[in-house]
Amino acid sequence: DEAAGNPVALALRSAIDAFALPPERLEAMIDARLQEMAPQDDFNLVAFEAYAAEREGERLRLASQIAAGGHDLDDRSAHAPAGLAVALTGMLSALPIRAGAAPTLFPADVAARHGASLQDFDLRRASAGVIAASAEMRALAREKLAEAESRLATSPRAILPAFVPLGALGLDLDRLERNAAQPFEPTREVSALRRQWAIWRWARKR
Template sequence: MADAAIAHVSELLRQGDKDRFLCDLFVPAEKRPHIMALHAFALEIARVREVVSEPMPGEIRLQWWRDAIEGHGHGNVAQHPVGGLLLEALDRFDLPRQPLLDLIEARSFDLYDDPMGSVAELEGYGAATVGPTLALPALALDRGIAGADLDPVSQSGGIAYATAGLLRAIPLHASRGQVYMPLDVLERHGTDPALLLAGKTDERLRAALKEMATLARSHLSLALDAARRLPAGVVPALLPLALVTPYLDRFERAGCDPFSPKVDLPQWRRQWTLWRSARRGFA
């Protein structure tokens, strides 16, 4: 591993996904660069929408990553600071590649302005986009974990973390004309995406968002129940789950108003939460 690539990946996470960066500080030093590479890959895919002006260039970027993971990379993928470390991690820890391909496929949704149609669609999106960022680092820390034991953590945990993140990101998505809140939930509460896109809320919309927060808590409970049955050595890989409850608590104390400045969680609180969970696990 080149020191420059490791420094690049670390700084990429520190600037673009501070929560993952903080979580990865609890990973054993000898495995930290590779796990950071897995998270940096997820960040690169997540921010494709930010760096393209229309879907087609975004699809091209996603295809580049598909080809790299499948071994059909264009150019010298190994020289790409994230791509090189990612491929090294997959080989070193004998990690499955299909979850990363599924992550890329799910993220293609981000390139378009189609709304999320249903809760089932959102759950699939969350499991596919966040699940691998929990499961693969856990496998890297303990390759002896059975997939059947890890699946409930990565799937329900992915849904919980993704839902909490999407609730917090509503202002950003609304500014882009995107709606990730499921249409079936909005319709059930007698509201529609237009209010979100206008940067406004009312009682019905806040009730719909409260339902989504409750859904996240339900999935988090399932994930943590399963996590408690895993070896203690994989706790650093699952630390992002420790942030879901404080994020949701903050969101609900702000009246489930995503446009309230009170939704944000101070960094010191995030660091303290991660430190406590790293010491105690999910007991």
Template sequence: MDAAAPDHYAICEAQLRERDRDVWLASLFAPHPARRHIHAVYAFAQECAEAPAKVSQPLLGEMRLRWWTDALSGPDSEAARAHPVADALLDTMRRFSLPLDELTALADAHVADLYDDQMPDVGTLEDYCRMTSAAPMRWAARILGAEPSPAMEDAGVALGLARVLRRPSGPLIPADLLAKHGATIHANAPPLRAALAELRDMALARYESARRAARGLAIGREALLPAALVPVYLERMTRKDYDPLRGLPEPSPLRRQWRLWRAARGVGL
């Protein structure tokens, strides 16, 4: 098979820079030969995550996500090779033997987002985070030549939980956690804040576990860098002006860049 068109990799980077600047900044610390492949896997993850916002009906979103699973699972097609992200991803998959089942599982996991159904329990939410946030970290680590590590899973779950808490339409809180605190997702009241605080503590505990595990990594630490911003976002929940029904406000770009720079040099995650 011919390699992906170079401009298709460039499109993946441009897309990531525009729509997920945190991940794009984190990727800059990866060695240059690996960087474009990391762009490809994260551009794919972004395409799947944004599917609900691009459709007017859930069925259309399911069709969009099904296109991805078909494109990755079937033989090369002109449609897949013409799509910049799909073309770059297919090339990256073959070069680094990325696991097809994990790639398709990521697309399938985002079907739940189309219906915005409440997750039944914390375990289900953590599984969702493993498929949607931890998996791209594992792929990035493989691209960097690193062996699998518990740090990837813990960092990915921490990042996924932080993303749930940052949702602009309000956090997606599991039903068992709401019931534990007697909270409702539609009322900005102390019970809801208590449920969110527990979810925040889970994310921070995962982050700390990842940080400890990362100390033993000889290579592949760059794959963990997107999770370095987890504490920066979650500390916004302690501010007096935090409104849980509106998601978390963005920290300043300068502060995020500074945090990533320190983490890339071994200060922090």
């Protein structure tokens, strides 16, 4: 009520009312943003998965409810693997910007498994361990993308517009793959036309 004069808050509140959006899911997204700014000391893969569920998974779930006119029809929980795939790709894409300047959110246990440390990421050292750990995260993102696609294949068509971001996710993972040996160097962005074409093809297959 106190924020009613803010147009963004007003629009958000209207959407909550119109589509019966659970406030606790929006609160979870806020909690995830706080985790981005100050992750726990032992931030591992389990913690990343929890973060991804709140940051991207809840966003996709809310979007699917809006697409379905206020009904929660994601009975196959496609938002869970989709959210993790989106979050992993986003984390890896942000390494050139965040490494050394902000928390990268790279799971410490995955880095350690390949003989690397979070300090390597902070110092932007593209060691063999860092490269291998990043490759594991790309592979996990592709696995979760495939799982999300499989779940969407048997999901109500009404929720599909919410998952359009998955259409170009493969392009982003391919881009990261080409830059695998230099994870801290900016990659060449996919053209807007190619991205739109990938999304169009993804939608046509549904």
